[in-house]
Amino acid sequence: MxxxxxxxxxxxxxxxxxxxxxxxxLLIRAGGYAHPVTGWLVIGVMALWTAGTIFAYSVExxxxxxxLAADMLVTVGCLLATPMxxxxxxxxxxxxxxxxxxxxxxxxxxxxxxxxxxxxxxIVSLADLWLHGVPGGGFETLPINGTVLLFLAGTVVGHVARxxxxxxxxxxxxxxxxxxxxxxERLARGIxxxxxQVLALVQRRGQEIGGEAAELGRLAGEQEAAxxxxxxxxxxxxxxxxxxLCALLxxxxxxxxxxxxPATPLILxxxxxxxxxxxxxxxxxxxxxxxxxxxxxWVFAESDDGLVTVTVRDExxxxxxxxxxxxxxxxxxxxxxxxxxxxxxxxxxVSVISAPGRGTEIEMSVPTG
Amino acid sequence: MRVMVVDDHPMWRDGVARDLAEAGYEVxxxxxxxxxxxxxxxxxxxxxxVLDLRLPDxxxxxxxxxxxxxxxxxxxxxxxxxxxxxxxxxxxxxxxSGYLLxxxxxxxxxxxxxxxxxxxAVFTPGLAGxxxxxxxxxxxxxxxxATPRLTERETEVLRLVAKGxxxxxxxxxxxxxxxTVQNHVQNTLNKLQLHNRVELARYxxxxxxxxx
Numbered sequence: 001m002x003x004x005x006x007x008x009x010x011x012x013x014x015x016x017x018x019x020x021x022x023x024x025x026l027l028i029r030a031g032g033y034a035h036p037v038t039g040w041l042v043i044g045v046m047a048l049w050t051a052g053t054i055f056a057y058s059v060e061x062x063x064x065x066x067x068l069a070a071d072m073l074v075t076v077g078c079l080l081a082t083p084m085x086x087x088x089x090x091x092x093x094x095x096x097x098x099x100x101x102x103x104x105x106x107x108x109x110x111x112x113x114x115x116x117x118x119x120x121x122x123i124v125s126l127a128d129l130w131l132h133g134v135p136g137g138g139f140e141t142l143p144i145n146g147t148v149l150l151f152l153a154g155t156v157v158g159h160v161a162r163x164x165x166x167x168x169x170x171x172x173x174x175x176x177x178x179x180x181x182x183x184x185e186r187l188a189r190g191i192x193x194x195x196x197q198v199l200a201l202v203q204r205r206g207q208e209i210g211g212e213a214a215e216l217g218r219l220a221g222e223q224e225a226a227x228x229x230x231x232x233x234x235x236x237x238x239x240x241x242x243x244x245l246c247a248l249l250x251x252x253x254x255x256x257x258x259x260x261x262p263a264t265p266l267i268l269x270x271x272x273x274x275x276x277x278x279x280x281x282x283x284x285x286x287x288x289x290x291x292x293x294x295x296x297x298w299v300f301a302e303s304d305d306g307l308v309t310v311t312v313r314d315e316x317x318x319x320x321x322x323x324x325x326x327x328x329x330x331x332x333x334x335x336x337x338x339x340x341x342x343x344x345x346x347x348x349x350v351s352v353i354s355a356p357g358r359g360t361e362i363e364m365s366v367p368t369g
Numbered sequence: 370m371r372v373m374v375v376d377d378h379p380m381w382r383d384g385v386a387r388d389l390a391e392a393g394y395e396v397x398x399x400x401x402x403x404x405x406x407x408x409x410x411x412x413x414x415x416x417x418x419v420l421d422l423r424l425p426d427x428x429x430x431x432x433x434x435x436x437x438x439x440x441x442x443x444x445x446x447x448x449x450x451x452x453x454x455x456x457x458x459x460x461x462x463x464x465x466s467g468y469l470l471x472x473x474x475x476x477x478x479x480x481x482x483x484x485x486x487x488x489x490a491v492f493t494p495g496l497a498g499x500x501x502x503x504x505x506x507x508x509x510x511x512x513x514x515a516t517p518r519l520t521e522r523e524t525e526v527l528r529l530v531a532k533g534x535x536x537x538x539x540x541x542x543x544x545x546x547x548x549t550v551q552n553h554v555q556n557t558l559n560k561l562q563l564h565n566r567v568e569l570a571r572y573x574x575x576x577x578x579x580x581x
Contacts, residue, residue: 192423196450197378200471204384207474221472228450256474260494260531262453262502298494298533304505313532361532 004168008110008161013054016103020050023098033096034087042081042096049074050103068108072120075104076127083131095131103174105150109158117158121150163365188231199224229253243273245308249279249301252284256294261301266308272346272366276310279339283362291316307365315359339364347365370488373415373443374399375406375432377424381471385419385448392479394486403427407435415443417486418466420447422456423476430459437464446485448478458499462565466558467491488576489551490558497530500557517564519557526553 033193051179056062075226082095109117123148199220253259298313340350348366372394376382386399397413403424422429444463481491508525529539
């Protein structure tokens with residue numbers, strides 16, 4: 001038996017044993033009721049069932065609806081055997097099961113929460129009330145104390161058991177996350193202290209030596225940038241349905257692409273953040289196509305007055321003013337146009353600043369709300 | 370110019386020290402640990418410290434803070450393989466006047482050292498983005514009277530730095546003197562560091578009042 005459920009089942013077992021003893025004491029005190037043999041027979045069944053359930057509920061595979069149903073059947077059966085043992089119903093006396101019938105209600109509550117607990121209380125109460133009603137008493141004479149107590153026990157225990165289970169699940173998740181985070185941090189530290197340093201060194205020395213070494217250095221530099229981004233420690237994940245645009249943009253960082261952003265996350269609705277990141281990706285592809293794969297590019301993200309703005313800049317050949325409009329008029333949709341459409345769908349705006357020989361700057365803004 | 374190198378990676382430490390010596394700087398110390406760095410700095414009084422943020426015993430940010438407490442404080446150039454943005458921003462706020470990634474070339478590095486030695490702030494595009502973000506974060510907080518603000522021109526210059534333009538390109542685009550661009554960048558850093566010192570002092574006073 002593991003986890004938080006174990007103590008609950010053990011408590012139910014203790015309750016069953018104690019209330020079994022109580023039922024036996026009641027039987028002895030009453031001098032065996034009208035039919036002592038039947039009475040002790042019922043107590044015997046209760047004792048066997050108590051032992052059986054203590055075992056069965058302790059095994060996780062056995063816990064389930066069939067066991068709960070059997071538990072309820074035996075309990076109600078013993079309860080309904082009361083007239084056979086006690087004879088004519090005595091005003092104010094407990095049924096032969098005593099408080100033992102509460103065991104099944106608690107079991108239902110622990111297993112299925114407060115609703116199932118309430119259902120179990122209802123079943124047992126109906127049986128109990130029917131017993132009292134058999135001699136033909138009216139509603140005003142029905143003893144409803146027991147019913148109220150059964151309902152309270154079923155719902156409260158069910159509720160608490162459910163809360164405890166949820167708390168335990170949350171705790172387990174938190175521990176898993178923490179372990180994963182710590183492992184990641186350990187790896188990051190190791191990589192920072194060794195691999196990144198060496199890659200950066202190879203890149204630097206390679207450039208100085210030149211020739212083939214420069215090419216090796218360049219490759220080392222690319223790996224250094226990729227690895228640095230991979231092990232960058234991120235702040236905790238943003239709330240569900242939102243995403244940190246900074247984190248998405250930093251993935252574009254490389255030996256040629258420089259990403260500048262605030263240290264604090266830029267939180268956007270997840271879909272907006274993904275679309276913006278895709279638009280930036282398209283702009284960077286465009287830079288690679290028009291200016292060459294080794295051409296440097298800069299991505300700059302900022303947030304001001306409810307607007308998140310991302311600028312992608314290159315120092316390529318640039319364009320003459322009006323070229324975008326010409327392309328659009330010819331029915332050719334340039335990349336800038338497709339970016340414009342994407343961002344417009346998000347309720348944002350795009351401006352393109354470019355001149356021949358002066359590079360190109362694509363600035364995209366979307367509202368944060 | 371007396372320079373100290375703080376880096377826990379021996380190959381880097383030696384390489385950086387050699388580059389500096391070849392370029393004519395006097396390397397007075399090269400150490401691999403934070404506490405040692407603070408101690409040695411007090412003894413050899415370097416004018417410039419090249420500081421790695423990732424050290425085994427003390428966070429580089431803390432080293433920068435302690436170095437800044439010296440009188441006169443050395444200029445600090447952060448040279449780090451770390452992409453940890455919070456750390457970089459904290460080191461800058463604590464008094465470092467420049468930041469360079471280790472992947473920078475030797476020429477870029479020596480240029481950054483020269484500028485730091487000359488009292489200028491060395492801003493990479495990444496650092497400009499961080500500083501601009503920090504000003505906006507401060508402006509979005511509740512206490513506006515104590516918040517440092519950028520002028521429109523400073524914001525404009527910082528944005529251009531973040532977009533990867535060199536000071537020369539910025540000067541051309543905004544029709545300013547190169548020196549003026551440099552001053553604007555320097556001002557953004559000074560205001561942030563001043564604000565940080567005031568905040569620290571206020572925090573210390575509040576803590577002191579609470580204890581008494």
